[in-house]
Amino acid sequence: MSSPPKILVFDSGLGGLTVLREIVRVRPDAHYVYVADDAFFPYGHHTEEQIIARVVPLIGELIARHAPVLVVIACNTASTLVMSHLRSAYSVPFVGTVPAIKPACASSKTKRVSVLGTKGTVKREYTRRLIEDFAQGCDVTLVGSAELASLAEATLTGNDVRDADIATELAPCFVGDGADRTDTVVLACTHYPLLLERLARLAPWPVDWIDPAPAIARRVSALLGSPGRQSDDAGAEMIFTSQRPHTLSRALMPFFGGRVLA
Numbered sequence: 001m002s003s004p005p006k007i008l009v010f011d012s013g014l015g016g017l018t019v020l021r022e023i024v025r026v027r028p029d030a031h032y033v034y035v036a037d038d039a040f041f042p043y044g045h046h047t048e049e050q051i052i053a054r055v056v057p058l059i060g061e062l063i064a065r066h067a068p069v070l071v072v073i074a075c076n077t078a079s080t081l082v083m084s085h086l087r088s089a090y091s092v093p094f095v096g097t098v099p100a101i102k103p104a105c106a107s108s109k110t111k112r113v114s115v116l117g118t119k120g121t122v123k124r125e126y127t128r129r130l131i132e133d134f135a136q137g138c139d140v141t142l143v144g145s146a147e148l149a150s151l152a153e154a155t156l157t158g159n160d161v162r163d164a165d166i167a168t169e170l171a172p173c174f175v176g177d178g179a180d181r182t183d184t185v186v187l188a189c190t191h192y193p194l195l196l197e198r199l200a201r202l203a204p205w206p207v208d209w210i211d212p213a214p215a216i217a218r219r220v221s222a223l224l225g226s227p228g229r230q231s232d233d234a235g236a237e238m239i240f241t242s243q244r245p246h247t248l249s250r251a252l253m254p255f256f257g258g259r260v261l262a
């Protein structure tokens with residue numbers, strides 16, 4: 001039997017698990033290596049130059065060590081900067097994660113959309129261009145959050161996070177009133193779906209939350225081609241660049257489709 005395709009999923013921390021979860025759902029036949037660059041977390045606090053200088057060689061080392069057939073950059077803060085650098089440096093196919101502005105603007109009824117991302121992602125030229133090209137007449141509000149990724153990470157690692165702290169980061173997404181108010185919020189950081197239930201509960205009014213993870217999973221599956229048979233080798237590995245041991249395994253297993261982490 002041929003060995004399962006190996007997919008490397010990369011993020012600054014645990015947020016990329018929200019993308020991994022969707023990929024595992026559509027491709028249970030693959031073997032997953034999840035890399036959290038926690039030694040450099042949060043990416044949202046670094047400059048563009050620092051992120052390029054960190055991520056491009058690190059991905060090269062990971063490709064050399066793990067020989068994946070495909071790499072997913074499950075981080076908007078990195079993807080909005082490094083994809084062209086990665087594609088010109090390495091021949092393996094890459095799938096990135098960028099703000100889902102096009103589908104959000106296509107589905108908004110009030111034509112008021114907010115993009116909630118890290119301070120880095122909302123400042124990017126790449127994000128501005130997505131708005132220019134795909135706003136489709138919508139009024140788009142960019143909201144850069146300094147803390148939400150860390151709050152999501154704290155929640156997943158079992159620490160208490162106050163509702164008030166989440167609500168403060170979320171509040172600027174809600175603009176206008178009546179028939180003109182925001183009806184769609186793009187989750188432009190892979191950490192934020194970890195907080196989805198609390199975001200929905202703390203929102204001043206109901207909105208559609210746009211998470212691109214299912215679309216990313218479909219793209220990955222299309223690039224891989226038809227699924228092979230699921231084999232016992234289709235396992236999962238979790239790597240933290242800080243080299244910390246993963247005491248979180250039990251909480252993380254559902255994101256890996258229940259696989260036991262190596």
Ligand code: DGL
Pocket residue numbers: 011012013015016041042043044045074075076077078118121149188189190191
């Ligand atoms: N998960 C990352 C993203 O999608 C960023 C979090 C961070 O490191 O600031 O943007």
